[in-house]
Amino acid sequence: MLVTGTGVDMSLFEPLERRGFVPRRPDRQRLSEDELIRELKDVVAYIHGGEERATERVLSSARRTLKVVAFLGVGYENFVDAPAAAALGIAVTNTAGAATDSVATFTIGQIINANWRITQYLGNRYPDWTNPLELPHELGARKIGIVGLGAIGTRIAGILRTAFGADVAYFSRTRKPETEAALGVTFRPLHELAERSDILVVMVPETEKTRHMIDAGVLARVRPGTLLVNTARPAIVEPTALHASMMRGDVALAVFDGFYARDSAIAGDLLDDFGDRLLVTGHIASHTREAMDRMMRQAVRSVENVLTGGNDDHLVGDRL
């Protein structure tokens, strides 16, 4: 059994250890393809909680023993080549739902931080207070657009509606009439959503289809002063288009939980040019004890289910 990623409470693997599995932990946090191939030698169950990519080549080289990849999180598409796994007979599971509360709560916090432009006021102390150039609005007076109405997006929409009385619209591949009625949210095509929103919240998993979904075309519709809150994966937002939009003043402040690769030129440009208009944290939204425990337990159950030939609710194969 290979277990990758940080913040993993190894005691939760006891059910698998009782079945004779020996957990292996890699020395390094970010494994290259070749390192991952070496780590997967003789591995039957692979709990993926890191940043490495289980490509077709990796999975193929592990196929003699590997039976299941349990991804710790929802958006596995960028980390596990699920079609390749399916072709090789390797099951892939995820932990959908486990971190919904954590990510939704953290995102609400970041929406509030963005709304108050808190980066400008952190550390301000009387009598040297900075007077705001422009007062923020109450959330109840804001139009908030949510891109992606999955479990987390729905939870965020619900809190914004019921707790703060915000005007919430959404875009999603499929319309959700029941959620619209229950929460009082309205559907808008993506470009219209970008145009109407004072705060645009991005909450879709990263896939081939969603990568750079917020592109120059979408950002061209954004009005000056818009706040962009992306607590999903950074790559949903195309960084060159974001830079241009921030240069124009359309996106006034951008929130990221995780950021573009440090060594990329555009990441450097964004940080150099708009440091005080970026609110960046290091991928911490889902990292609560309860969410991590829930993810681990769910992954352990999925591994057990797959290996004993039972049903598992978290197989991602049927979605391919």
Added chain:
Amino acid sequence: MLVTGTGVDMSLFEPLERRGFVPRRPDRQRLSEDELIRELKDVVAYIHGGEERATERVLSSARRTLKVVAFLGVGYENFVDAPAAAALGIAVTNTAGAATDSVATFTIGQIINANWRITQYLGNRYPDWTNPLELPHELGARKIGIVGLGAIGTRIAGILRTAFGADVAYFSRTRKPETEAALGVTFRPLHELAERSDILVVMVPETEKTRHMIDAGVLARVRPGTLLVNTARPAIVEPTALHASMMRGDVALAVFDGFYARDSAIAGDLLDDFGDRLLVTGHIASHTREAMDRMMRQAVRSVENVLTGGNDDHLVGDRL
């Protein structure tokens, strides 16, 4: 008419200007007693939105013309000597309720920031993420104690219960059985509340009675790792006792919106010793456009009511 404070949209005073009032704005933000006496010369209506103190001496010197002090905010006690005003026949009003949504929303954001220890993770960027030494808990798994169940405290409690499913208890001078039943919150004496709370939220106005209410005795009951969120006035928390508690590790992180006077030794000690465990903003919780507009309009109506001899809902005299 004297109008103090920043972020004031002077166009809202048009109803009073139509009645012949000429608004006067002081040059300086923080007026001394003598400066305030000079500014109040010939003034009939005084809109108090600054940090100056309308002491008995100030009010007494203005009594020939001054008819009404309209305080922009709730907790006037520290800024207007209301008993002295009453004795001089000067009406005092506040703007209770106007900023409830803003302060409650901002406080929720700061609770989330404190819970994730966001100060440690701001600006973190892949691949140099700091791995949390200790994962935060979900809000739904936290015991939150609210000191003060006025309008804002009640709103915070409601959001924490309904949106995040937190376990919420409160302390207040008077028990509120209806709120307890409606929100599912429980009353605890202050010391017990301090002992049971993972997150202690302070939301009382500053008065002679509440100043240093969170003192060494209360902080002695706090368990190690507790988060203290004070978006009310700084002085509710006794700073020397806070320093000792943070030194012990009982208060792990403290949030302030506004801070102790910069030139005080204890403010310096707190900042020097616990800079990364303090999350300080410059009194911005209530500073939204909607809250400020509502406060101004309410103050203008109160001034009109008082000067025309009508009733006003926001006179604070009956509470003395």
